[in-house]
Amino acid sequence: MTPALRFVLCGSVDDGKSTVIGRLLHDCRQVFSDELKRVEQDSGRYGTQGRATDLALLVDGLRDEREQGITIDVAYRSFETPRRRFIVADAPGHEQYTRNMATGASTADLAVVLVDARKGVLPQTARHTRIAAIFGVRRAVLAVNKMDLVGWDRDAFESIRDAYRAIANEIGLAAVEAIPVSALTGANLTRDGASAPWYSGPTLLAHLETVDVEESPAGRPFRMPVQYVNRPHADFRGYCGRVAAGTVAVGDAVGISPAGTGSRVASIAVGDRPRDRAARGDSVTLTLAPDVDVTRGDVVAGVDEPVEVADQFQARLVWMHDEPLAVGRPYAMKLHTREVGAAVTRIRHRLDVSNGSELAASVLELNDLGTVNLATDRPVPFAPFDESRALGGFSLIDLATNATAAAGTILFPLMRAANVTWQQLDVSKDVRSRLKLQRPQCVWLTGMSASGKSTIANLLDRRLTNEGRHTYLLDGDNVRHGLCRDLGFTEADRVENIRRVAEVARLMVDAGLIVIVAFISPFRSERDYARGLFEPGDFMEVFVDASLEACAERDPKGLYAKALRGEIRNFTGIDSPYERPEDPDLRLDTEELSPEACVDLLTERLDRELPTPMREDR
Template identity: 90%
Template sequence: MPPSLPPTLRFVLCGSVDDGKSTVIGRLLYDCRQVFSDELRRVEQDSARYGTQGKATDFALLVDGLRDEREQGITIDVAYRSFETPRRRFIVADAPGHEQYTRNMATGASTADLAVVLVDARRGVLPQTARHTRIAAMFGVRHAVLAVNKMDLVEWDRDVFESIRASWRAIADEIGLAAVEAIPVSALTGANLTRNGTSASWYDGPTLLAHLETVDVEGGRADRPFRMPVQYVNRPHSDFRGYCGRVAAGAVAVGDAVRISPAGTGSRVASIAVGDDARDRAARGDSVTVTLTPDVDVTRGDVVVSADEPVEVADQFQARLVWMHDEPLAVGRRYAMKLHSREVGAAVTRIRHRLDVSNGHELAASVLRLNDLGTVNLATDRPVPFAPFDQSRELGGFILIDLATNATVAAGTIVFPLMRAANVKWQHLDVSKDVRSRLKLQRAQCVWLTGMSASGKSTIANLLDRRLTAEGRHTYLLDGDNVRHGLCRDLGFTEADRVENIRRVAEVARLMVDAGLIVIVAFISPFRSERDYARSLFAPGDFVEVFVDASLEACAERDPKGLYAKALRGEIRNFTGVDSPYEPPEHADLHLDTERLSPEECVDRLTERLDREFPAPPSPVTEDR
C-alpha cells in the first residue's frame, strides 16, 4: 500500500495590489523545494528580462503565468498551486488584488479552509484588504492569518506591526473571524515565512509555514449529519441503478435509513462503492455510488440525507451576494441558480442593503453593481433542499447565471429561509381554467404584443379587443400606459423598474387566463429575459408573443406623444430605442411589420392565427367529469 498523503489544507492568499501575494507563494514553493530546476532557470531569465526585483530573482513569476501579469507585475486571474511538506499538503489560490478582479477573489475563497490576508507594512490596511477579508468570511472561511509583508522596508518596526494588527483585528472581530493569527514577514528574504527572522527579536510566534502546517480547520465538521447531493444517476443496464455524488457532510454506512429531499421519500442504503471498490462506510469528501432498497425515485439535484435529520426545503431565502457582472443586478429579473447539483430559476425580489466594505456599514441600495456585496431576498421557481451556508458550504453556496449569455453574474450564500414564504402552499381549486374557458366557448390565452413606443401595439391591441368582443369572445386588455396609473404607479423607467413592471403584469395576465379570459397585453417589454419569464408562467401554447415591428425612424416620425423628441433632447432618460435598449424577439410567434401592414391587416393576421391555433370548443360544460 502506498503511504497516505498528509491532510490537505486549501487556503487563499489575498490582499491589495502590490502587497506581494505572488512573491509569498513563489517563495514558499522555492523554500519547500517544489520548483523544478528548468522552471527556476526560466524564472531567473524572466526576472532579468522584466527587472521587477532588480537583479534578484522575482519569485512572483512562478505564479503569474499570463503575459500581462508578467509585464505589469500584477495578478489578474486566480492562480492555483500545490505543494507539500512532510507534515501537510497544500493547495493555494493566489487571488488578484485589483478591485475590478474581486469576482476572482470570490472564486478563490469559495473552496478555501483558511485565508492568508497580506498587507504591505508601508501602507497598512486598505479598503481592498477589508473587502477581501469580508468576502473570505462570506464564503465560509473561519480561519485567517494576517501576514504583514515587507517588514524589512520599515526596519522591522514593532509599532508598525502592532498598529496594523489592531486595525485588521477590529475588522476580523466585527465579521466573526475568531481563529486569527498575525505574523510579520518578508516574502523577498523569506524571514518568518519559512524560517525565523533574526531582525524581529520581539516576535516569538510561528512562521507562516509552521502555522499552516499545524492549524486545525475541521472544527467538528465530521460530526454533522449525512448529506449527499446527487450529481448523476448511474444506470449502465436494467439491473442496476446507482446514485453518484460527493458526501458533503457526515458519514453513511450500508443499512442506514435515509431520505430523499425534497420529496421526503424514505429508503435504506443497500451498497456503497468508491470507484470499483465496495465499502461498508463513506465519509465527508468521498465520491461514492450508493444503491437503495427499496429503489425510489431519485434524480440529479436531489439530496440523500439521514432519515432522522432531514435538510430544510424552501423556495424563498435571505442571501448574501457578490455581484460579478458589468450589468447591474435587476430586481425581479429571472436568472438560473445553481445550488449544489440542482439548477432552478430564481429572481432577486428585494435588495435589503449594500455593504460598505471599508467599515461594514449597511447602506440602502436599489441596485448592486460590479463587485458590490449585498444582502437580498431571493425566490426560486420551485422548492429546493438546502442548508444555511454557515452550516454547509456545499448546500448553502450558489451562483446566479444570466439566461441569455450563460455568464455567471453573482456568487452567493444562503443566510436563512424566509419561513413565511416557505409555509405558503398551493391550494387545490376544483374549478379549473379549462372549465372556465369552455363555459366561455373559447380557449383562454395571453396575446403579448411587444415593440417600441409608437410601433402600433396599443392601436392593434384595441382593434383586436373590439373584434374579439364583437365575436362574443371574453377578453381583457392590459395596456402599458393604463397599468402605470394604478398597479405600477410606483415604478419608474429604470431597468430594474421595467423588470418589476413586466413581472407584475405577467402575474396579473396569468390570473386572468386562469379565469378563462383571452388577455391582450400591449407593453414595450424591451428585455427578452422578462418576456421569457412571462411565457414561463403559462402552460405550453397559452402564450402568443407578437412582435409589433417598426424602425426607430418610423416610430420617431409617428411620435404621437412627442416622447421621442423629448428623449432626443435629453429631457427624458431611459427611453427605449434612444438611451435604453430594445431587444427584439428572436422567435416570435407572429411578426407584424407595421410599416407595411395597416392596423386592420395586422388584426386580420392575428385573428387568423388565433382561430387556427385556438379554436373554440363546440359547447359549454358546467363541471369536469
C-alpha cells in the same frame, strides 16, 4: 499526509501576494527549470527587482498584470511539501476586483491576509477579511510582509497585529496567527528569520503545514446532494455524489428531499470498491432498498435529520455582472447539484465591507455585496451556509448570456414561504373556459414605441369581441396609471413592470379570458419569464417589428424627439436597449403590413392555434 489545504492569499495592491506564492513555489522546489529560466529572462523586462529574479512572475501570468506589476485575475497554483498538499488562490487587491476575491474565498479553508509593514492595516485589508468570512472562511493568518524594509521593527509588527486582531474579532474569525515575514528573502516565510530574534513562532509554511481546518464529523448529520443517477443497465440504479457532511453506513435509514420519501442504504461504493461506511468528502455511489424516485439535485440525508426545504430565502450576494441587479428579473440558480429558476424579490441593504455597516440600496452594482430576499420557482433542499458551504452556497446565472451574475450564501429561509401554498379552487380554468366557449390565451405584443402595438392590440380586441369572444386588453400606458404607477423607467423598474403585468395576465387566462398584452417589454429575459408562467400553448409572443427610423418618424407622442434632445432618459432604442425576440411565435412587419393586415394574420393564427369544438357548440 495531512489533508490538502486550500487557502486564499489576499491583501491590498503591492503588498507582495504574488511574491509570497512565487517564493513558496521556488523554495518548495515546485518550479520546473525551464519555467524558472523564463521568469529569469522576463524579470529584466517586467520585474520589479532590478536585475534580480522576480518570483512574482511565476504567478502573474496575464500580460497586463506583468506590465503593471499587479494581479488582476484569480491565479490558482498548487504545490506540496512532504507534510501537506496546498492549493492557493492569489486574489487581486484592487477594489474593483472584489468579485475575483469572492471567487477565491468561496472554496478556501483559510485566508492568508498580507499587510505591508510600511503601510499597516488598510481599508482593503478589512474588506478582504470580511469577504472571506462571508464566504465561509473561519481561520486567518496575518502575514506582515516587507519587514526587512522597516528593519524588522518589533513595535511596528505588534501594532499591525493588534489592529488586525481587533478587526478579526469584530468579524468573528477564530484566533489569528500573526507572522512577520519577508517574501523577498524568504525569512519567516519558508525559513527562520535570524533578523527577528524576538519572534519565536512558526514560519508561514510551517503553520500552513500543521494548521487543522477539518471540521469534526461528530454530531454532523449525513448529507449527500445527488450529482448523477447511474443506470448502466436495467438491473442497477445507483445515486452518485460527494458526501457533504456526516457519515453513512450500509443499512442506514435515509430520506430524500425535497420529495420526503424514505428508504435504506443497500450498498456503498467508492469508485469500484464496496465500502461499509463513507464520510464527509468521499465521492460515493449509493443504492437504496426499496428503490425510490431520486433525481439529480435531490439530497439524501439521515431520516431523523432531514434537510430543510424552502422556496424563499434571505441571502447574501456579491454582484459580479456588469449590468446592475434588477429586482424581479429571472435568473438560473445553481445550488449544490440542483438548478432552478430564481429572482431577487427585495434588496434589503448593501454592505459596506470596509466597516460592516448596512446601507440602504435599490440596486446592486458590479462588486457590491448586499443582503436580499430571494425566491425560487420551486422548493429546494438546502442548509444555511453557516451550517454547510456545500448546501448553502449558490450562484445566479444570467439567462441571456450564461454569465455568472452573482455568488451568494443562504442565511435562512423566509418562513412565510412554507406557510403560503397554492389554494386549490373548485372552479378551474377548464370550467371557466367551457362556460365562455373558448380556450384562454395570452397574446403578448412586444416591440418598440410607435411600432404599432397598441393600434394592433385595439383592433384585435375589437374583432375578437365582435366574434363573441371574451377578451381583455392590458396596454402599457394604461397599466402605468394604476397597477404600476409607482414605477419609473429604469431597467429595474421595467423588469418589475413586466413581472406585475405577466402575473395579472396569468390570472386573467386562469379566468378563461383571451388577454392581449401590448408592452414594449424590451428585455428578452422578462419575456421568457412571462412565458414561463403559462401552461404550454397558452402564451403567444408576437413581435411587432419596425425599424428605429420608422418608429422615430411616426413618433405619435413626440417621445423620440424628446429622448433625442435628452429630455427623457432610459428611452428604448435611444439610450436603453431593445432585445429583439430571437424566435417569436409570430412576427408582424408594420413597415410592410397595415394594422388591419396584421390583425388578419393574428386572427388566422389564433383560429389555427385555439381548438374549435367549443366555438362550434354555440
